[in-house]
Amino acid sequence: MDSTFPTIGILGGGQLGKMMAAEAVRLGIETRLLSPKDAGPMQPYSGAQSGDWTDPDVLRSFVSPCDVVTVESEWAPAAEAAEILPVDTVLWPSPQTLSLIKDKGVQKQHLREAGCPVPEFARCETVESALDTAADFGYPVVLKQYRGAYDGYGNATVHSSDELREAWPELAAEDGLMVETFAEFSRELAVQVARRPNGEQVVYPVAYTEQRDHRCHAVEVPADIDDTIAQNARSTARDAVEAVNGVGLIAVELFEMPDGRVLVNELAPRPHNTGHYSIEGSQTSQFENHIRAILDWPLGSPALRAPVAVMVNVLGRRDGTPPRTDGLRQALAVDGVAPHIYGKPDVRPGRKMGHVTAVGDDREEVRKQAEMAASAIDL
Structure with missing residues (x-):
């Protein structure tokens, strides 16, 4: 077993990457961070850099000294990085795991098929399909953007067909969006x-x-x-x-x-x-x-x-x-x-x-x- 201290690459330079790096540094682990823009939280670390992380050359240079690569968010270019990883370098979570999670429709479908309890939902490609689903579920319903939503952005609770029609253009992608029952949770x-x-x-x-x-x-x-x-x-x-x-x-x-x-x-x-x-x-x-x-x-x-x-x-x-x-x-x-x-x-x-x-x-x-x-x- 290799007893040298590893190098970890973190795709992301926000607060989550900063706090991951803090724990790695405490353990004596060399840490590198890559962000598509000059993110403030990562600045205290000497191994921080910014650049076009969709560029294969930028990614290759970043991951080449790393033993393990991880992500700060599910939207980081993990699949692209995985294609150019050195032979002995691993990426966690895996691109397969990230692909199941980063699209909310795919995520919910997979969890339901795995037997995990989830609110009732439907993946709707058109506004007409969403209106039919909402009528079946009963208003209010929650509209969820498939990709890129966070902290309340990309979601909308609608109470009528008029509100649904109004929210559709902003939230729906080419493949539509997800309609979910409004969970009256405790x-x-x-x-x-x-x-x-x-x-x-x-x-x-x-x-x-x-x-x-x-x-x-x-x-x-x-x-x-x-x-x-x-x-x-x-x-x-x-x-x-x-x-x-x-x-x-x-x-x-x-x-x-x-x-x-x-x-x-x-x-x-x-x-x-x-x-x-x-x-x-x-x-x-x-x-x-x-x-x-x-x-x-x-x-x-x-x-x-x-x-x-x-x-x-x-x-x-x-x-x-x-x-x-x-x-x-x-x-x-x-x-x-x-x-x-x-x-x-x-x-x-x-x-x-x-x-x-x-x-x-x-x-x-x-x-x-x-x-x-x-x-x-x-x-």
Whole structure:
């Protein structure tokens, strides 16, 4: 077995790539990052570069010194990179896994065929087909763009045929879009699963996720739910990750329904916003376990370090201005809170600029501390 320290290539230079790289560097692993533009979060790393990552020559130069290549998002050019990898270099998650996940219609179809519980949906090529489906399901319905949607962008909840017709041109691609029943859920949940190439995996505690304006506002772990539902959520997440043969950290977003069922909403083949709490809150963070998993190294414990962990996102409030340190000193003064500022070069309303995490014994007090610190930061 080769005992030299490996080199990891990360396709992506945003906050997820930055936090992956931080864990790799801590373990003495050389890290390279490639972004199609000069991304702010990756700038602290000497191995960061920007360029046309669809250009075979750029990709070849980037991956040639790497032992393992991974992705920051499902839209990175993994398939293109896989075609030019050196003989002994591997890419995780695999292009096959990414192809099953990055198209929401393909993802839902595959999960349903694998026996995973999902909301009722249909893949609709035309607006007429979507209107017929919506009439069968009953309004409201959710329209989902197949590719490229995130943080509420690319989705729309429509309550009538007129609203559906109005939303269609903006969301539909040449192959249409997905129409899904509106899930009248009790809670939105999330579970992170870290999985090695041999199938060994660890499952993180179930997180409760609170959304505001279609964006994740806060995450509480463990979710304050019945033990039976928690076990079902973890089992469902494990099955979903196995269904796509995921390797690395895979996040599974779930709906807890009023009747106790747990449905799969979406998969993310990478560390995820709902798992950021794990940096301070878990024995092994989602980012470290992602690095361990893609290297096929032993996985670390996902257990919590304290009874409760709460993460609150820090979103941009202004438009087109550089970040400022306003409020950061006040946030740092909140006992037991860890702020993370991503280093994005400009602020936009609703843009994820950072997050704060608090851990402790009392759920209400920990949530209060996290909210207080996050609200103080006005980047």
